[in-house]
Amino acid sequence: xxxxxxFGLGGELxxxxxxxxxxxxxxxxITHIPKAPPFIEGVINLRGKxxxxxxxxxxxxxxxxxxxxxxxxxxxNIDDLVAGFIVDYVTEVAAVKDEDLEPPPSALALASFIQxxxxxxxxxxxxxxxxEILNVREKEELKNLSKEDSIR
Numbered sequence: 716x717x718x719x720x721x722f723g724l725g726g727e728l729x730x731x732x733x734x735x736x737x738x739x740x741x742x743x744x745i746t747h748i749p750k751a752p753p754f755i756e757g758v759i760n761l762r763g764k765x766x767x768x769x770x771x772x773x774x775x776x777x778x779x780x781x782x783x784x785x786x787x788x789x790x791x792n793i794d795d796l797v798a799g800f801i802v803d804y805v806t807e808v809a810a811v812k813d814e815d816l817e818p819p820p821s822a823l824a825l826a827s828f829i830q831x832x833x834x835x836x837x838x839x840x841x842x843x844x845x846x847e848i849l850n851v852r853e854k855e856e857l858k859n860l861s862k863e864d865s866i867r
Contacts, residue, residue, distance in 0.1 A: 716810055716811065716812055716813070717732060717733075717810070717811050717813075717816075718732070718733040718734075718808055718809070718810055718811075719731060719732060719733060719808070719809055719811055719833065719840070719842060720733055720736055720739070720789070720805060720807075720808050721805070721806045721807050721808070721809050721835065721840055722787070722789065722802040722803070722804065722805045722806065723802065723803040723804045723805075723806065724771055724772055724775065724777055724802055724803055725772060725777040725778060725803070727777075727841060728806070728835075728838055728839070728840045728841070729771075729802075729840065729841045729842070729843055730809070730811075730833060730835075730840045730841070730842045730843070731789075731791070731842065731843050731845050732842075732845070733808060735791050735792060735793075735845040735846075736789060736790070736791055737790040737791060737792055737797065738790045739787050739788070739789050739790070739805055740761070740787065740788050740790060740799075741787065741788075742786040742787065742788060742801070743759055743788070744759070745757040745758070745759055745768050746758050746759070748860060751856075751860065752853065752856065753773060754769055754770055754773040754774040755767060755768070755769055755770075755856075755857070755860070756768045756769070756770045756801060758860060759788070759799060761790065761797075761799075764797065765860070766790065766797050766798060766799050767798050767799070767857045767860040768788060768798070768799040768800075768801060769798055769799065769800050769801065769848070769849075770801045771800045771801060771802055771848075772801070772803075774848060785803075785804045786801060786802065786803055786804065787801075787802055787804065787805050788800065788801055788802075789802055789805070791845050792845075793845055793846055793848070793849065793854065793857075794846055794854060796854060796857055796858055798857055800848075809833075809835050809840075811833045811835060811842075815833055815834045815835070816831045816832070816833055816842070817831060817832045817833075817834075818831055818832075819831060819832060819841075827844070827847050828843050828844050828847040828848045829841060829842070829843060829844070830842045830843060830844045
């Protein structure tokens with residue numbers, strides 16, 4: 716049994732392991748950083764710590780569609796790096812049984828960040844591997860963004 720936080724992006728449901736999650740916060744003002752990669756919206760000040768914010772729709776190349784009325788920032792830990800993911804909304808924390816998990820179809824092998832597909836009630840939720848959303852170079856860029864001296 717695994718606990719996952721379920722959230723919406725575009726018209727689909729995604730989920731991540733609850734242990735990758737630090738907290739979920741309301742959308743707040745994001746400071747844009749020039750020359751940041753296109754999927755990085757900028758940074759926020761989270762209780763005195765500079766946290767880079769990633770737009771998961773841009774990262775996953777999902778059509779923008781309608782703007783969500785209840786966007787959230789999911790704050791996660793990625794290899795000792797704190798980052799925020801912008802999602803359209805958060806629905807629930809769900810318990811998923813092992814028998815309700817299936818590996819992603821082989822056609823999705825290029826999407827290394829997809830861990831599995833979960834059947835939750837009558838829905839399919841795409842479970843993502845938080846650590847695989849960014850490659851090594853991108854993680855280094857984010858570490859540089861979150862250093863206080865790089866923003867002065």
